[in-house]
Amino acid sequence: MNQKTFRALEYDRILEMLISAAHSEPAKRYFQNLLPSTDKDFIQKELDKVEECFIYILKYGRPPALEFSDISLILKKAKAQAILTPHEILEVARILKLSQEVKSYLANAVGSCLKSSRERLFNLKELTARIDQTFLTPEEILDTASPRLKEIRDRIRRLETRIRDELNRMIRDPKIQRFLQEPIITVRGDKLLLPVKAEHKDSIKGIIHDQSATGATLFVEPFVCVEISNQIRVARSEEKEEIEKILQELSQLISDSYNEIKQNFESLSELDILFTKAQWAHQFRASKPILNTAGYINLKKARHPLIEKEKVVPIDVHLGKEFDVLVITGPNTGGKTVTLKTIGLFCLLAQSGMFLPADEGSEVCVFSKIFADIGDEQSIIQSLSTFSAHMKNIIEITQNADNSTLVLLDEIGSGTDPEEGAALAKAILKFLHNKGAKVVATTHYGELKTFAQQEERFENASCEFDINTLKPTYRLLIGIPGMSNALYISSNLGLNKEIVELAKSYMSKKMLELTDIINEMERKRKELEEVLESANKLKIETENLKKTLEEERRRFEAEKQRIKERASKEAREFVQRVEDEVEKLFKELRKIAESLKEKEMLKQLEEKKREYENLVKSIEQASQKEEKLQSKLPENLRLGQKVYVKSFDAEGFVESLPDSKGNLTVRIGIMKLSVNISDIFEIEEETTTKNLVSSKKAVEIKQKSIDMSIDVRGKTSDDAILEVDKYLDDAYTAGLKQVTIIHGKGTGVLRQAIRNFLRRHPHVKSFRDGTYGEGEQGVTVVELKD
Numbered sequence: 001m002n003q004k005t006f007r008a009l010e011y012d013r014i015l016e017m018l019i020s021a022a023h024s025e026p027a028k029r030y031f032q033n034l035l036p037s038t039d040k041d042f043i044q045k046e047l048d049k050v051e052e053c054f055i056y057i058l059k060y061g062r063p064p065a066l067e068f069s070d071i072s073l074i075l076k077k078a079k080a081q082a083i084l085t086p087h088e089i090l091e092v093a094r095i096l097k098l099s100q101e102v103k104s105y106l107a108n109a110v111g112s113c114l115k116s117s118r119e120r121l122f123n124l125k126e127l128t129a130r131i132d133q134t135f136l137t138p139e140e141i142l143d144t145a146s147p148r149l150k151e152i153r154d155r156i157r158r159l160e161t162r163i164r165d166e167l168n169r170m171i172r173d174p175k176i177q178r179f180l181q182e183p184i185i186t187v188r189g190d191k192l193l194l195p196v197k198a199e200h201k202d203s204i205k206g207i208i209h210d211q212s213a214t215g216a217t218l219f220v221e222p223f224v225c226v227e228i229s230n231q232i233r234v235a236r237s238e239e240k241e242e243i244e245k246i247l248q249e250l251s252q253l254i255s256d257s258y259n260e261i262k263q264n265f266e267s268l269s270e271l272d273i274l275f276t277k278a279q280w281a282h283q284f285r286a287s288k289p290i291l292n293t294a295g296y297i298n299l300k301k302a303r304h305p306l307i308e309k310e311k312v313v314p315i316d317v318h319l320g321k322e323f324d325v326l327v328i329t330g331p332n333t334g335g336k337t338v339t340l341k342t343i344g345l346f347c348l349l350a351q352s353g354m355f356l357p358a359d360e361g362s363e364v365c366v367f368s369k370i371f372a373d374i375g376d377e378q379s380i381i382q383s384l385s386t387f388s389a390h391m392k393n394i395i396e397i398t399q400n401a402d403n404s405t406l407v408l409l410d411e412i413g414s415g416t417d418p419e420e421g422a423a424l425a426k427a428i429l430k431f432l433h434n435k436g437a438k439v440v441a442t443t444h445y446g447e448l449k450t451f452a453q454q455e456e457r458f459e460n461a462s463c464e465f466d467i468n469t470l471k472p473t474y475r476l477l478i479g480i481p482g483m484s485n486a487l488y489i490s491s492n493l494g495l496n497k498e499i500v501e502l503a504k505s506y507m508s509k510k511m512l513e514l515t516d517i518i519n520e521m522e523r524k525r526k527e528l529e530e531v532l533e534s535a536n537k538l539k540i541e542t543e544n545l546k547k548t549l550e551e552e553r554r555r556f557e558a559e560k561q562r563i564k565e566r567a568s569k570e571a572r573e574f575v576q577r578v579e580d581e582v583e584k585l586f587k588e589l590r591k592i593a594e595s596l597k598e599k600e601m602l603k604q605l606e607e608k609k610r611e612y613e614n615l616v617k618s619i620e621q622a623s624q625k626e627e628k629l630q631s632k633l634p635e636n637l638r639l640g641q642k643v644y645v646k647s648f649d650a651e652g653f654v655e656s657l658p659d660s661k662g663n664l665t666v667r668i669g670i671m672k673l674s675v676n677i678s679d680i681f682e683i684e685e686e687t688t689t690k691n692l693v694s695s696k697k698a699v700e701i702k703q704k705s706i707d708m709s710i711d712v713r714g715k716t717s718d719d720a721i722l723e724v725d726k727y728l729d730d731a732y733t734a735g736l737k738q739v740t741i742i743h744g745k746g747t748g749v750l751r752q753a754i755r756n757f758l759r760r761h762p763h764v765k766s767f768r769d770g771t772y773g774e775g776e777q778g779v780t781v782v783e784l785k786d
Contacts, residue, residue: 001036001348001370004393008372009344009408010306014354017305022276025070026269031276036351040291040366046353051288052111053271053278054355060108062279064101066272068094068265075262078255083248087138092254092261093131096124099264102271113274120267122260127253134246141243149242156235163192163225163232170194170204170222179203181217191229193219277354286355289346290363295404295438296320297343300359304342313474314358315339320365323459325429325439327452329481330463335474336442337374337410339463343440344372344408365438367406371397374410387415394428403436412441412448422447433457449481583737634682637664643680648673651683706730709740709779717753724754725761732763732784740770741780754780 018031074088099121106118134145143150170176171183179200188210196218206222301314328336350364373393413425422445452458460481641654652668662677710727712720731739743750770779
């Protein structure tokens with residue numbers, strides 16, 4: 001590859017774009033010197049790095065602007081123990097601060113490139129803070145740079161204040177004012193002076209530092225200020241020495257951290273290069289190319305980056321599999337040269353580690369040599385010197401071409417006699433093909449169309465031209481040779497039909513037949529394109545219909561679930577209302593039974609109530625089980641997993657995993673059934689059925705053995721409380737809502753003791769005296785918690 005090829009393919013203009021986009025001096029220098037590589041492994045690694053940055057930008061936005069200078073010489077100077085200037089120290093500080101910012105930006109990096117870059121960035125906080133407290137600007141060092149510097153500057157400020165105060169006192173003195181040109185303090189250099197009239201120079205004792213242009217005014221430093229000025233001069237010297245010490249100290253700190261700072265600098269430089277490439281790829285909607293070394297090129301919807309986005313026409317072009325030489329024909333301004341440049345430029349970009357402005361899946365070969373003979377100017381009349389210049393390039397190409405070479409030839413054989421030019425073009429193409437090179441050539445010569453059709457591993461192509469609008473479409477059509485359409489265009493433009501027919505008579509029969517064949521091929525191609533376009537539209541419509549139906553199905557399932565949940569809720573509310581009514585009824589019946597002293601009847605009623613409550617609980621448990629199953633739709637099924645099959649209302653085990661349609665095999669007992677995944681639910685095997693049954697039976701037995709009241713009359717308070725405590729535990733376990741404690745009226749001591757106990761019992765919700773018919777103050781009616 002040589003500079004002529006780079007210029008012909010406008011590779012240098014792409015580099016200029018990258019140089020402008022880069023932020024740091026090292027990255028700009030990298031792009032100035034960037035050359036395509038021929039090492040496929042190296043190129044692949046570079047593309048992988050750019051891809052990592054490309055994806056990271058999509059997820060986390062652009063990185064901090066990596067604007068910094070090349071500090072290589074500064075680091076060498078520090079390593080050699082030289083004292084750095086404030087500007088050089090601040091350049092190092094810029095690297096340190098950017099390292100902190102970028103390290104934070106890369107906090108989520110997981111890829112090998114960015115993760116490694118983040119780990120190579122050292123966070124030298126102490127050195128950064130030390131530099132920050134030293135400099136405000138390269139020209140201004142802060143008082144906080146050192147305690148000694150602050151002390152010196154404070155002294156200087158006090159001395160300067162003394163001088164200013166002394167001079168102010170003098171200019172306010174009426175005796176001295178008459179000797180002054182004006183009652184002001186003037187500055188000459190770093191001195192504060194008084195403007196004394198020349199005729200009174202001896203009236204104010206001091207040192208004359210300057211005079212006005214006319215000589216009428218002398219600028220005098222009074223002797224009373226000279227001593228103070230001398231002290232300031234000494235302090236200034238001390239200040240300078242202290243600043244030298246500070247710079248030396250900072251230079252030493254930088255020298256001590258030489259390796260870390262150098263690594264930061266190199267990592268930031270590499271990141272600026274990679275992120276510049278990645279952002280260029282974002283700008284041009286580029287994609288990562290596939291590389292090969294087999295001479296294969298396949299560009300999908302390739303867009304030349306130097307053509308405006310609104311005007312560029314994507315092209316599809318391939319080379320190297322079915323054919324090795326592509327001959328592109330067609331009229332001028334049809335896009336042949338742009339196609340040629342796009343192919344060559346994309347190969348150069350890929351070999352420079354760049355993404356290509358083309359669709360995903362585009363592929364290029366890593367060529368060891370790329371040659372291009374492309375004339376920028378296309379004139380109607382070409383001189384012999386132009387032909388000679390082209391031939392000089394072609395001679396160089398034929399001498400150096402081999403089986404890993406890509407050759408791009410624009411208007412091959414032009415600039416000379418058409419017959420000789422066509423013959424020469426055929427010979428050049430055949431020679432290059434025999435050497436194993438991959439070749440793309442453009443031409444106007446009709447003979448080359450026939451030649452490309454007849455030669456093995458040669459192929460025709462053309463840039464489409466709309467004969468109705470008389471404008472090129474710039475689309476590349478592989479397999480179809482192009483036509484100049486000169487006669488058709490002339491006829492459409494209004495040329496006399498007699499002239500057109502006469503022109504046709506001068507054309508050879510073979511040429512007319514070839515024109516008819518090409519026109520027929522073009523007509524069939526357009527018909528096929530229309531059919532393909534209709535098929536694509538039908539496919540899109542089918543896919544849209546499929547999506548619509550799928551959305552409708554999801555809406556139906558959601559509505560079905562909503563209705564089911566609403567029905568379940570209404571059922572629960574209905575059951576609750578019935579339960580409340582029954583509870584109310586039982587209370588009334590209990591009162592009647594107790595008043596009639598029919599305990600046996602009361603027990604029967606309580607048993608019926610418990611049966612009803614068990615029924616309600618069964619309904620609620622079934623509802624809860626249904627809701628739980630709905631929430632346990634299978635996600636990651638495994639072989640042998642226990643599942644519930646809704647349509648069979650049975651449990652089974654997974655025998656095979658779901659296929660693409662969601663169908664699987666489940667074993668229920670000895671049967672193997674094919675069901676859909678939407679019909680099964682996961683089962684949490686927390687409690688066995690056996691345990692649940694035994695637990696249920698225990699509760700039922702307990703319920704049947706518990707009376708609705710306990711009689712503790714005649715017992716001591718302690719004995720009575722022990723029996724009541726055990727009774728309340730059993731009643732709560734059995735699920736009783738209300739019980740009665742019979743203690744009698746008597747002296748009221750037993751009644752009071754029991755009630756004090758009930759106040760702190762955990763199962764008691766409330767208690768009250770019995771009503772008329774219940775036993776009044778001789779009993780306590782206790783309501784238990786749920």
